[in-house]
Amino acid sequence: MLVSVWRYAHLALALVSSVFLLLLSVTGVILAIDAVNEKMPPYRIENIGSLDLSQTITGLRKVYPEIIEISVDHNQFVSIDAIDAEGNTVKGYIDPQTGKYLGAQKNKTQFVQWTTALHRSLFLKVTGRIIIGIASFLLFLITISGLVLIIKRQQGVRHFFAKINRDFFAQYFHVVSGRLFLIPILILALTGTYLFMVRIELLKKTNQTVEYPVKENETEELAIADFSIFKKTKLNDVVKVEFPFMEGDPDEYYVLKLKDRELTVNQLNGAVHKEVKYPFTALAEQFSLDLHTGKTNMIWAIILGLASLNIVFFIYTGFVITFKRTRTKIKNKYKAADAEIVILVGTENGSTLFFANQIHKQLLADGKKSLLLGMNHYQYFPKAKHLLLFTSTYGLGTAPSNATQFEKKLLAYPQQQSINFSVLGFGSKAYPDFCAYAYAIDKLLSQQVWASRLIDLHTVNDKSVDELISWVHHWSEQSNIALASAPAIYSSKVVGLKKFKVIARSTVSESNSTFTLLLKPLGKMKVQSGDLLAIYPAQDQRERFYSIGCKDGMVQLVVKLFPDGFGSGFLYQLKADQVLEARVMANPSFHFPKTAPAVALIANGTGIAPFLGMIAENQHKIPVKLYAGFRKNNEITAQYLEFTDVQKKLGQLNDVQLAFSREQQGQYVMDLIRQDGKYFIELLEQQGCILLCGSLRMQQDVEATLNEILLVSTGKSINIYKENGQVLTDCY
Ligand SMILES: Cc1cc2nc3c(=O)[nH]c(=O)nc-3n(C[C@H](O)[C@H](O)[C@H](O)COP(=O)(O)O)c2cc1C
Incomplete structure (x- = not known):
């Protein structure tokens, strides 16, 4: 606070x-x-501090019979205005020991004068x-x-x-x-x-003047070399010496300007006639000016x-x-009283809020009642089913600035219904208390009767998107709520929009609500099957993601048309040759594993999109089998089969099996997997890979089926192969 x-x-x-x-x-x-x-310029004389005024004036008088004034500037350069023995006027820097002329005084350039005026008063x-x-x-x-x-x-x-x-x-x-x-x-x-x-004269400056009466013994004349005030005064304390206008006239004086006072000195005997002492403010002003200008x-x-x-x-x-701190603008559609998913963010510098907001936006886009708040805004959430806590750690393992009230409020507002919670800690291993505040919150939540842990605490070191995605996978799997796992979505670096030309779009019918859209990138771009395409139907902040399948340098999307679908409706109204602006989001953890000995591709519904591209690009003819589940056998599934026939003939696909859940003898993709159980065991045992794309539900069912088969025959769970990077998923 x-x-x-x-x-x-x-x-x-x-x-x-x-x-x-x-x-x-x-x-x-x-x-x-x-x-x-x-x-x-080398006008400074080394031992200026050891020279006194009587020596200097005596010496200079020999070279310059008539002197008007001698000045010592802030650089300790000595200058003279005088007439030399030949009657020439000399104005400029000199060596005060020898009187040697060193160079002319230069005025400040117009530019420096202009800059000084601007710096001092803005010309106002x-x-x-x-x-x-x-x-x-x-x-x-x-x-x-x-x-x-x-x-x-x-x-x-x-x-x-x-x-x-x-x-x-x-x-x-x-x-x-x-x-x-x-x-x-x-x-x-x-x-x-x-x-x-x-x-501006806020501080008063009044000089103090002292007049000294003439003393008896001061009537006799002395040589300048014997003037005691000149002997006492060192050259580096002098600002200026003005010489008497008429030599020999007792009413004409030397005016000796020092840093702290001004003296009027009798020209015949060196007696101080008058002293004007500068006030402290003037001295402080000079000191301030010297400090301020560095001159x-x-x-x-x-x-x-x-x-x-x-x-x-x-x-x-x-x-x-x-x-960075304020760039993330939170848009909440639902109130605390209505929200079903509540995301609470603890942040100091805004990066955790950015990540949380990327999740919040997806949930809203998916029709979920998501609410995003700072942790200090914790209150009753009567409809909440999920509570997500994203928090950074500051200080000695303490709360970030917008979470300081959280612990107090958590105890003050016990929720009335059971809520699943998940804590994601953001921190840095450079600090001894890595994510300590997230751990403390996780512990505190686990002690609340209403809170039930959905997944274990995850941590993110140094804003690692990979670690964040690991949480995304786990949370999605356990909650059955889809979240995109392409790193680019969670990367704060926004890659520019690219242009695509619409090449072809298939149509939907009563029996088929899925269509394909073929887009040609205009200009060079890096894109691979498995990446995501982010589109902006209303050209605002709202984005929708589609899995990309690459085909002959083009991008193919497979889209299910929803009634009033924001993204699908927009894509369906596109016409051939129209230009679409979209962003490619690289998704490296879901690219085709080019070094795997064999690959099984498992999809349902529109999840087949990246696989169509991966098969079309399998020029190294890695053995690939495709398993895909759909509701009905219709025009689009017929198109898929046409495509797979061609690919089989090319040797880029070994086998394809489709399951239809709403046809007679309804079948799911898990049934196909069970039938080919032996193939899957061998595939995984021989370092082959499985790629899954489609609904989260399908992912859970497929993984459960594979787990069952594996446990029986190899005694190993699917998680071992997952951790080994042999099971890649992109489910939503
Ligand atoms: C002054 C300071 C103190 C920090 N202290 C910790 C700490 O004690 N433990 C930790 O894990 N991370 C610590 N961090 C790292 C942040 O928690 C981490 O960078 C986090 O991602 C920042 O998130 P935010 O931008 O949402 O605030 C600290 C960072 C700063 C700048």
Whole structure:
């Protein structure tokens, strides 16, 4: 909860100030480069700190009989405005020890002047300065809230510098560079705010002036070399020395501008006539300016430049993190009172929500009453039959930020009916408490009288889609509710839509509601039988998936037309030559096993689609048998048989057996399997593969039948072959 407050504050401040901060950081980088550049010419004299003013002026007087002023800038370059022995005017950098002319003073380029003005006031005078001042102050608050977030993330100040585990690049970069540039950015923010306050005169600056009366012994004249104030003053403390206009006139003075005060000095005897002390605010202003601009130190200027550049990346990575966290938009159709499947998500950075939403969308598309909520929204779910808990783990094995209330609420709202639950933990093995919060929740749920475990807790390390799919398979099998298992569905990387031309579509009839659709990819694309095609009938977020069978470089779908079917209705109205936009979702765990010694393909209904493609592409003539179950023997099953006849003649298919459940002597595909029990035992024992595609019900029945046969003859259960990768499924 506390983390969210800081996080929202951090985000809100960043949102408000990002445009200005972006502008300030980009211009800041340019000005930092200029500050570094400025120091490049070799005008700096090494021992400037050891020279005093009396030596310097005495020496320079020999080279320049008439001096108007001497200045020492922030780079400690000494410049002079004077007339030399030949009567030439000299303006530029000199060596203060020898008077040697080193080079002309250069004005800032137009571009740097423009950038400076933009950086200081956005060309908006006082209004601009106020905006910039506020942006600097917001940067200060952002830095502080960021600091708190890093401390919380690292589990305390003690671990502030401990290793940061990499979640995803933007976040890793944001945290690591946040830690690295914390101090320079804090300094930039504070000095920027201070300069703004001084410049708009929020802080008062009043000089303190002291006039010194002339002392008796000060009437005698002294040589400059003997002026005690000049002897005491080191050259590196000087900002400027203005020389008297008329030499010898006691009413004309030296004006000595130092960093903290200004002195008026008698030109005949060196007595201090007047002293103007600058207030603390003015000194602090100068100090802030030096710190803010890095103009006094090249290394500091480089650090500030990098820090400014980093702010640009901060803004970018910060928005990437926010986008990731908020990109998943939940659409709920059902209320808590009506939902039959409730998915509760515990998430900090949104990735678990993304996975949960992919499942939720499929369930809704399948007509299931699914509800997706954050774990803190746990309440009574009077119609719920299934409770799915997807949660990440944070901190020291604790709840993510939207699950902090869950345990309390779970105990406060005991459900009134029995509900099947399944917990899926998301975490990272880089942390010692891998998925600890998911384990804790799983245990807590198992202790509730109303909760009955449907499947054991599964874990997902580092957002592994394969591990998620393992849960999908198990949960689907046990709940008898279809979920797609193509990894691409759960991958956050969205592959672009591709165009397909409709080549042919068969028609449905009273006795047959299934049709085939042949599509030609327009342009190059990677697609294999067993992959899925995602279509978007309403060109919105709603997708429907169909198994692909590949044939002569084309994609064939077998679709059952449902009355008012969102996907099937859309596909059925397509006409030849029409162009369809769709996405191919690779499904590598259901590709034809090219190295298997023999393969059995088992399907029911439209599940035959990928197998038609696999047989057509079996150029290596791996021994293949096809077993398929349908309701009726009709035009479409006749088409399948025509196809398999051709394939048998080509040697790409050894045998085909069809079962019809609604014909006389109703038969199911399991009956065919039982009849060929011996073949299946040998197939699996000799490392052959079985592929299953169709309804989940058929998958369960087929697996139960095979299990029975196997146990009797080999004593091994089907699970051994499944784990060995010899039984591949894509059922829905
Ligand atoms: C600061 C931080 C602490 C984490 N602590 C743990 C932990 O203790 N145990 C664990 O298994 N995973 C831990 N993780 C990994 C996350 O749980 C994992 O990346 C998860 O997939 C994130 O899901 P989310 O994006 O839905 O929040 C941590 C990640 C971060 C960034």
